[in-house]
Amino acid sequence: MLFPTTVFAVFFLCVFSGSWLLAERKTLWKCYLLICSYVFYGWWDWRFLSLIVLCSLVNHAAAIGLSRVMRTRSRRSILTAAILCNLGVLGFFKYYKFFVLSAYATLHQVGLSCSLPLLDVVLPVGISFFTFQAMSYVIDVYRKDTEPAQSLLEFSTYLAFFPQLVAGPIVRARVLLPQLAGGLDRRHIDAGRASSLILAGLFKKTVVANTLSQCLVDPVFEDPSAFAGPDVLLGVYGYAVQIYCDFSAYSDIAIGVALLLGIRFPANFNAPYFACSFRTFWQRWHISLSTWLRDYLYIPLGGSRGASFRVSRNLMLTFLLGGLWHGAQWRFVAWGALHGFYLLGERMLTRVGVGAPSPRVGGRRPGWVGRGIAWVIVFHLICLSWVFFRAENFADAWLLLGRFGDWKSATLWTIPTVGMLLVGFAAQALDGTRMAPVWNWLNRQSFLLHGGIVAIILTIILGLGPQGVAPFIYFQF
Amino acid sequence: MDSNAQNIEEERVQINAGRDLSCVTRSLIVFVLFSVLLNASGLQRSASLLPFGPRRRICMALTRPVAAASAHLHADRLRLWFERFSASEGQYHD
Known part of the structure; x- marks a missing residue:
């Protein structure tokens, strides 16, 4: 049963009604x-x-x-x-x-x-x-x-x-x-936040992720040899945005659905691609998994205490197992290993005074030029790791990376495709509490206006998205 | 556990956000009615794509009158307009 389907809508209406009717009888x-x-x-x-x-x-x-x-x-x-x-x-x-x-x-x-x-x-x-x-x-x-x-x-x-x-x-x-x-509190159901999260999730999944998948990512990753370097680059950017929109959409809808049932979940994403360091990226991407790995694997292994070799070992082990958690294939291990190396590299650079120093060591925050350069490097290295995550196997990943040498004219750089990519990237602004004014505004409206606005936005989302329902990427994990 | 439950209750009171159940239920009813009316043509199209059998027959029987009412009220225009817009912008539709 997928979230953006009529079957789930009917199922949820039954759950909602029954859950609140039985709320007094725990x-x-x-x-x-x-x-x-x-x-x-x-x-x-x-x-x-x-x-x-x-x-x-x-x-x-x-x-x-x-x-x-x-x-x-x-x-x-x-x-x-x-x-x-x-x-x-x-x-x-x-x-x-x-x-x-x-x-x-x-x-x-x-x-x-x-x-x-x-x-x-x-x-x-x-x-x-x-x-x-x-x-x-x-x-x-x-x-x-x-x-x-x-x-x-x-x-x-x-x-x-x-x-x-x-x-x-x-x-x-x-x-x-x-x-x-x-038990449940009937007085304060955060319906404004719930409906905003569900709509944001549906938009990210139905409009952005599905469209990017159909028009850009799938063609590029299925046959990289048919595309020149600029198109492959766009395809890799596309996958970075697609996987964020796909997975954060599921989390948003899950949090929204639980909120309507009176249950609060912690946030799972917080604008991860706005991060200027790998450390920050992992504090913002799939937060529930990264904190799980930190609390039940990295810290029990010794964490950041001890000799440099031990810390490096702990970090690499955590990320190798984190990669393997995603799927039983070596390419996921490679993805985890890359992130482990990135974090190790960042640690070393921070020690010698390069990059964004940790506030814990009393470092000064770099200026906007420094942050901009750091963001470009971090984002592109993350995109490189997604190549191994998405490609069917290592041979396809190397083939795709090899296409960067062929810098012919681009065919996929059209306004709708690039526009959708930018919209998906900008959708990160919906994460965290940035939309709190909208939640509060919705909560203050009459039930008629609230229900009507949500229905109209849902209709626009369904109209803009491609036909059919694609499963969420993280279902396979 | 007690302290956790207390924290969550405190958080709820602090946030004090949201509305009461009756209001949320009424919003949900309005949302369902509006959504069905605005998306009736899409629902009928989805029903027509189901494999032949009793499920398809029931879905078609349920969506046909709603789609007719929606078309009569021109409520299906909004979705059709956006479908045409997205199709012309990027050939996203099949």
Whole structure:
């Protein structure tokens, strides 16, 4: 069930009505949300519901165990078992084929041949998101950062809550569980913010991402040899804007939908391409994943403390695994490695006084020329990393990069295409709280005007977008 | 957990943004009615693209009178105008 479809609209109206009717009866309300979330997930493939139910059972049992057992050694064993269970599920469904094929290729290269069992495993939608959420919950309970959920029902609702189930944001237990336990507030539903976010998400996905994908990105990446350097460059810019618009659109719609149900999610994007350093970029791009990796991987590995070699190792490991999280292919690992190198390079340059110094070391903020140069370099290096992320394989990525040597006349640099690219880039201005005046203005309007304005803008968005509904890019992860 | 719940409640009160449920429900009803009327032709087109079967028959039966009412009221003009605009600007439509 995709967000920008009539089926989802009908589904959401049912959820909205039922959720608010049952809001006073907390247990029934959670039950209803859970059933709706399972219907949402089962719409794709009902067989995988058992997986999410199993995940809920195992992690809830682990959390209860962690809250009751006092011995450090036993607690550590429970935590290890729960993490292994989650990683086992993720590893089997997402990485089994990748590891078998990689092992086979390695053995073949060293002259050994053996037949490894190769199963055709279907990747369940959203598995990377809900397993990471489950792991963060168990680790937080182990660290005593959060209390375990009051019941299995509450935890299952947290894990399966449909707005963020298939493509995030990865919402921490300490954010969502208290809201589920506390019930809903009928007096302050931030409908202005919710409708603005949903409309912004629909615009970014339906108009910008789908159009760029059809008219620019897909043709360039499918057959780079048919295009000259300037067109390939535009295609790479196009993909950078497309993936931002696509993924941030999903997050915006998820946050908006949850808000209409009285639940607040943290922001997942904050104008990432406006960043003048890689460090800032990662504070603004897929915030829920980058903070997850920081809190549960980078810091436990040692973080920024210790010798330079150890910090570099921690950073590279975090980004290599972050890349692998996106997909079971070496090109995603390469994407992660590139970002790891970028951050290492930036760290080194900052130490010798080049680039944007960290405010933590008391550095002076560079002038606008310096920031402009830094922005150009950072943005283009990020675009370079997207080439490996988007290309089907390394050969295609190198072929595409090789086309930059052929600087013939451009055919794709038309006003509508470049205009759409710029609109998508400018759409970052909608992130964060920059639109707060619009939210407040909408909240102050009469219900007739509010509903009418939103309907008219929706109609314009649907009219401007291409026919058909393309799935969100992050569904595959 | 208690402190977290308290923080969120405080945040809600501090923000104090938004409107009450009855107003949001009325806005949503207005939005649905307006959206259906403004996009009836698009809904009918989507229904016609469904594979033949009972689902398509039901969707067509539901959208046909709405599309007729929308056309009668000229409510479908807005979307058609933007569809034509985007098609002429970049041949984005099939």
